[in-house]
Amino acid sequence: MQNFKIETDRLVITKFDESMAEIVHLNSLDVYNRKFVPDEVFETIEEARGAILFLMSCYDGENKGPLVYPIILKSGENIGYVQAVPLKDGEWEIGYHIAENYTGNDYATEAVMAFAPVIANQLGITHIWGISRGDNLASCKVLEKCSFNLQDKSI
Ligand SMILES: CC(C)(COP(=O)(O)OP(=O)(O)OC[C@H]1O[C@@H](n2cnc3c(N)ncnc32)[C@H](O)[C@@H]1OP(=O)(O)O)[C@@H](O)C(=O)NCCC(=O)NCCS
Helix, strand or coil: CCCCCEECCCEEECCCCHHHHHHHHHHHCCHHHHHHCHHHCCCCHHHHHHHHHHHHHHHCCCCCCCEEEEEEECCCCEEEEEEEEECCCCCEEEEEEECHHHCCCCHHHHHHHHHHHHHHHHHCCCCCEECCCCCCHHHHHHHHHCCCCCCCCCC
């Protein structure tokens, strides 16, 4: 398995390992995740472990994705993830989750800003999509702060 490690001022973005199952389960339970990305809520540790094992298998899968990486504070806490997910026709979408207790600290913005160029380079792509529900104001704000260009706005 190739190394993957991005360091920012406050964060380390690296690969999942199985020991993260419990925190991934706990992080996934927050109210915003349930509302905006319900398919990424893991109700049990075992469910989270299954997802992690699948995601770990994708790291060696010739960039077919999804490519999902945990976000760890330099003080050690696992606070969420950032990801690149394949769309059709060779396009990719960026995604992110920051656990509710840690939101509002610019962590998602810091992670996306660091991750996007690295994963674009790894995938050999020149752009990546940010797709958000219009009522997910925090997510829209993250994309705006990361200078994503607005291409389409539909209800
Ligand atoms: C979206 C999410 C990743 C944001 O994480 P975060 O670390 O708090 O993001 P940041 O701190 O970098 O930026 C959030 C911005 O949204 C703003 N914001 C948060 N809630 C808001 C609201 N209800 N209305 C308007 N702005 C809001 C914050 O004030 C901040 O902007 P600012 O820096 O100008 O003050 C986090 O809320 C989350 O994981 N949500 C659930 C999963 C999800 O929706 N993922 C995205 C799917 S498209």
